Amino acid sequence: MYPDNSLVRDISRMQQSNYGREGFSHITVTGALAHGTKEVEVWLQTFGPGQRTPIHRHSCEEVFIVLKGKGTLLLGSSSLKYPGQPQEVPVFQNTTFSIPVNDPHQVKEKGCHLYAFLLCLIQ
Amino acid sequence: MYPDNSLVRDISRMQQSNYGREGFSHITVTGALAHGTKEVEVWLQTFGPGQRTPIHRHSCEEVFIVLKGKGTLLLGSSSLKYPGQPQEVPVFQNTTFSIPVNDPHQVKEKGCHLYAFLLCLIQ
Numbered sequence: 001m002y003p004d005n006s007l008v009r010d011i012s013r014m015q016q017s018n019y020g021r022e023g024f025s026h027i028t029v030t031g032a033l034a035h036g037t038k039e040v041e042v043w044l045q046t047f048g049p050g051q052r053t054p055i056h057r058h059s060c061e062e063v064f065i066v067l068k069g070k071g072t073l074l075l076g077s078s079s080l081k082y083p084g085q086p087q088e089v090p091v092f093q094n095t096t097f098s099i100p101v102n103d104p105h106q107v108k109e110k111g112c113h114l115y116a117f118l119l120c121l122i123q
Numbered sequence: 124m125y126p127d128n129s130l131v132r133d134i135s136r137m138q139q140s141n142y143g144r145e146g147f148s149h150i151t152v153t154g155a156l157a158h159g160t161k162e163v164e165v166w167l168q169t170f171g172p173g174q175r176t177p178i179h180r181h182s183c184e185e186v187f188i189v190l191k192g193k194g195t196l197l198l199g200s201s202s203l204k205y206p207g208q209p210q211e212v213p214v215f216q217n218t219t220f221s222i223p224v225n226d227p228h229q230v231k232e233k234g235c236h237l238y239a240f241l242l243c244l245i246q
Contacts, residue, residue: 039184
């Protein structure tokens with residue numbers, strides 16, 4: 001296995017974790033703790049049948065790039081006083097979307113194992 | 124074609140530009156001007172035979188994810204008083220590397236058209 005501090009690292013050999021969630025996989029492709037980046041992290045996550053992120057938000061932008069599979073993005077707005085009804089939009093292979101700072105959001109798998117890069121800033 | 128302000132955008136339908144460089148292709152997957160992101164940009168670039176980036180540096184971290192092809196990364200260090208000899212490391216499909224802030228670097232295609240995501244922060 002490539003050591004974490006290699007200049008060039010092979011993603012296919014990186015350690016996966018499911019954090020106790022069946023059908024979920026997380027790889028820290030580029031990370032602050034693992035690789036010393038100071039500004040940006042990149043994750044590769046796979047969501048199996050029925051898997052979803054929690055509804056959550058954070059004070060940095062996040063960009064998703066969907067490599068395979070199908071899913072649904074639910075996106076609320078931080079500019080509303082009350083949550084209201086989130087936008088619900090299908091996502092699929094080769095699509096991208098970005099989550100504005102602090103907007104509540106959730107991503108759900110809807111077929112074929114959703115497989116995506118997630119990029120987010122280090123706080 | 125999907126309008127640029129769509130919440131979810133299809134990367135395969137995005138406009139490509141070669142900026143006058145034969146064998147080069149650039150797509151702004153997520154950008155400040157095109158899509159209103161405030162913190163991060165994502166580019167998809169293809170380097171044809173013999174194509175290379177200029178030797179350059181910038182005051183933000185940059186992460187490369189190589190999707191296809193082969194190339195060479197040349198990386199100097201901003202911590203040296205003189206440029207010295209850069210590290211020269213092969214890169215290939217499914218590898219990743221990050222460029223520290225201000226470190227001079229160059230990426231060269233070395234076979235099979237180098238096809239990579241580049242992620243960088245907005246200044």
